[in-house]
Amino acid sequence: MTPQRVIAVTGVSGRWGRAVAEALLAQPALHVLGIDARPPQRRINGLDFIKADIRNPLLVDLLRAEQVDTVVHLAWRERQQRREADFESNVLGTMQFLGACVEAGVEQIVLRSSTAVYGARPENPVYLDESFPVAARSSYASVRDMVEVERFLAEFAAEFPELRLAVLRFANVVGADADSPFTRLLRLPVIPSLLGFDPLLQLIDFEDAVRALVHTVLTRAGGVVNVAADEVVSLCQAAGMAGKPVLPILHLAVYWTLPAAGMTPVTRRARRYWPLEPDYLRYPWTAGTERMRADLGFEPMWTARQALQRFVEAQRIAPYTASSEKQAFADDDLDVIIEDRRRSQPTGQEG
Amino acid sequence: MEDIPVMERSALRCAARINNTIPCPNTAMAGSAYCWAHRNLQVAEADDDLLPVDDLTTPPPLASGDNNDDETPDLFVDDRLASTEAPSPLPEDDAIAVNDRMAGRVDGSSAQSDRMAQEFARFARTAQLLAPAGTPLPSPEEMERILRRLLGPLYDRFSGGLGDYLNPDVVKGLFLVSAYLLRSQTASMRRRMVGDYELDDFGRDAAFLGVVMPLAQALYDSYWRVEVIGAQNIPDSGRGLLVSNHSGVLPFDGAMLGLAVYNETPSNRLMRGLVASWFPTLPFVSIFLQKIGGAQASPHNAELLLERDELVAVFPEGIKGVGKLYRDRYQLQRFGRGGFIRVALRTGAPIIPVAVTGAEEIYPMIAQLAPLAHLLGMPFFPITPLFPWTGPLGFLPLPSKWWIEFGEPIDVEQYGPRAAANPAIVARLTEQVRSTVQQMLLKRLAQRRSVFLG
Structure with a gap:
């Protein structure tokens, strides 16, 4: 029997971790190790789940003992509001975990980031390529943490050149299972926008994003790569496709009131209606995807408008499929049980 | 409108017949066989010298013409048929109308x-x-x-x-035509509403251009009466870098330059304008520039567009150009850091110098308020004779007469792409282009007699 490649996926109970782990498990000759502080809500077929926090210092021993070859680090807490616990998990946790990976002799680390780290500013060219500085100055905790991690990664990669460190910077992720700032924006009943501004937005289908991560694992690629679908959509166009009314607000009013709203717990809720910061609804932050094609060799399956159309259609049928989904979950469970029993039999194929 | 002269009623009735049947019940005008409403018949009959002597006291029958229709004096109130039938509401030179009337009379x-x-x-x-x-x-x-x-x-x-x-x-046809028009209009509006339209990667919107172009064309033809000189210097295909002076607070000169290129090239070429980073911060201006094909002025964008063999316009003066005071008009500011020359050298694109005359006067900026500009995050706050005190009127550009002159293309391919790294060559070429544009401007200004009339 050929030695199996061992891949560890952190944050496996989250949307990203789950989707990536499932996609990796569909590949032959991979052993997937799922790491998370809490077990997944639904069992994942064939996943070797380990309950552990990424800051656990004993993870070095685990990674070494399991002879982990590649780590896909997807544990990430996404929040607008800054919280000490999230910062510790996101930034410090990632730093410690990456240190542990190097210590354990992991060959490849794959992380997910966002094109938001470039920052939205009026002087941005249409295609921000990977060499542009990570310069976002955001008041949103998630983007801030991501920028901090990215800066750390740049140093880290320079320090350990033998490590294949792949950072995929995704554009706005859309998909029925995705939860990104942009999907939160599109799920609002009325989409807020800045009066007189209609920025171009890049999208990527959630399935495409997962495929890109899997592709990176399989090709053992490294380096920073922007991942976005072809075409752009403007905010008004996206709102039109989603069938949502747009509420344009004078930009000065937003810029003055939004920081003030963050100061009291009651008004803080207003920021829920601005999942993307005003700058990101005003200035361009579209990224160049030349390296995605040339270096990574990845081609998204859907264009931006197709991805958005898929998302919108999934949103439309969501109210009608809630009950049938529960039934599907139940079937899934039985599936898992059958599979587990088959695997646990001593005369299995792994023999 | 002049008044109907006071006339003395004569005992005579008007000689005209309404619809060739009923005799006109009006009394005839003094010295004429016809009433006021039928005075045209008089003229038709009185070929040359039969005009009565006291006709001098009455206005020439044709001069006051048809425009008195609405103000038919009470003299004719009693006879509406006569007053509406006789003075034709149609222009006399309308052949069909005349024929119709003639036919009506004869039949x-x-x-x-x-x-x-x-x-x-x-x-x-x-x-x-x-x-x-x-x-x-x-x-x-x-x-x-x-x-x-x-x-x-x-x-x-x-x-x-x-x-x-x-x-x-006819009714059926009208109904079908209007139903079709309504359907096509609502369909295109609906497509916009549901986001079913395409933007290119710079955000240019072909459908939007189709709507805006006629309006801009009206500004181009009738308002600023743009005159193009040296249109043969615009490349009809292949890459090219238009380098123009910049003026007039808001970048109307860029839009008109784009329209000039569109109008004067056989292939109706669409230009790309590079816009200074201040404009994307302005509401509506940002959308407008993006949809008509503007791109943020950065070397990355310029190189990308030229590599795609597009025609790119740059305004190297940037904000300093649009924000200069009226007393500094037509004095070219520093041409940036020569970035556009470096881009041209790297891509081998020919440089076409462009001089826009007339755009300086659309918003004469008397002064600017630096503190207020700082507060609002603007590079300058313009004070013009109309802005900001007259409110929306302050955005109205003045109708100056414009010329857009395209100079001889400057070939930079001989220097090779490596010259882009040589500041001396870049500075020399920058100065060459700058002085060419300045000379074209001065030559045009020497010939200009009036700001508004040309």
Whole structure:
């Protein structure tokens, strides 16, 4: 029997971790190790789940003992509001975990980031390529943490050149299972926008994003790569496709009131209606995807408008499929049980 | 409008006949066989020297013409038929209208009433056919009678005009055409509403261009009366870098330059303008520039566009150009850091110097308020004779006369792409282009007599 490649996926109970782990498990000759502080809500077929926090210092021993070859680090807490616990998990946790990976002799680390780290500013060219500085100055905790991690990664990669460190910077992720700032924006009943501004937005289908991560694992690629679908959509166009009314607000009013709203717990809720910061609804932050094609060799399956159309259609049928989904979950469970029993039999194929 | 002269009533009746049948009940004007309403007949008859002597006291019959229709004096109030029929509401040189009237006169009322009866009968028949089953409808004869009573008098008056519209085929055709127009218009609006339109990667919107272009064309042709000189220097295909002076607070000069390129090239070429980073921060301006094909002025964008063999316009003066005071007009500012030359050298694109004359005067900026600009995050806050005190009127650009002159292309390929790294070559070329544009401007200004008339 050929030695199996061992891949560890952190944050496996989250949307990203789950989707990536499932996609990796569909590949032959991979052993997937799922790491998370809490077990997944639904069992994942064939996943070797380990309950552990990424800051656990004993993870070095685990990674070494399991002879982990590649780590896909997807544990990430996404929040607008800054919280000490999230910062510790996101930034410090990632730093410690990456240190542990190097210590354990992991060959490849794959992380997910966002094109938001470039920052939205009026002087941005249409295609921000990977060499542009990570310069976002955001008041949103998630983007801030991501920028901090990215800066750390740049140093880290320079320090350990033998490590294949792949950072995929995704554009706005859309998909029925995705939860990104942009999907939160599109799920609002009325989409807020800045009066007189209609920025171009890049999208990527959630399935495409997962495929890109899997592709990176399989090709053992490294380096920073922007991942976005072809075409752009403007905010008004996206709102039109989603069938949502747009509420344009004078930009000065937003810029003055939004920081003030963050100061009291009651008004803080207003920021829920601005999942993307005003700058990101005003200035361009579209990224160049030349390296995605040339270096990574990845081609998204859907264009931006197709991805958005898929998302919108999934949103439309969501109210009608809630009950049938529960039934599907139940079937899934039985599936898992059958599979587990088959695997646990001593005369299995792994023999 | 001049007043109808006070006339003495003569005992004579007007000699004209309404519809060639009823005699005109009005009294004739003094010294004329006709009343005021039929004065044209007088002219038609009085070929040359038959004008009566006291005609000098009355206005020349044709001069006051048809425009007195609305103000028919009470003299004629008692006879509406006469006052509406005789002075033709149509222009005299309209051949069809004249023919119609002539035909009406010759055929007489019998042919006309025949036609009317035919059309009413046809209308009544069609109504019978179109009515849903079971509708209590009068018989065709009864209906024709009603129609005749209702529309008969009107038909008489508007024969040839409204008469055609009573024709069911015409009504049906009109309905179909308007239904089609309505459907196509609402369909295109609906497509916009549901986001079913395409943007290119720089956000240019072809459908938006189609809507805006006619408006811009009106500004181009009628408002600023743009005159293009040296159109043969615009490359019809292949890459090219237009380097222009910049003026006039808001980048109207860029839009007009784009339109000049569109109008003057056989292939109706669409130019790409590089816009200074201040404009994307302005509401509406940002959307507008993006949709008409603007791109943020950065070397990355310029190189990308030139690699795609596009025609790119740059305004190296940037904000300093649009924000200069009126007293500094037509004095070229520093041409940036020569970034556009480096881009041209790297991509081998020929440089076409462009001088826009006239755009400086659209918003004469008397002064600017630096503290207020700082507060609002603007590079300058303009004070013009109309802005900001007159509110929205302050955004109205003045109708100066414009010239857009395209100079001889400057070939930079001989220097090779490595020259881009040599600051000396870059500075020399920058100065060459700058002085070319300045010379073109001065030459044009020397010939200009008036800011607004040209």
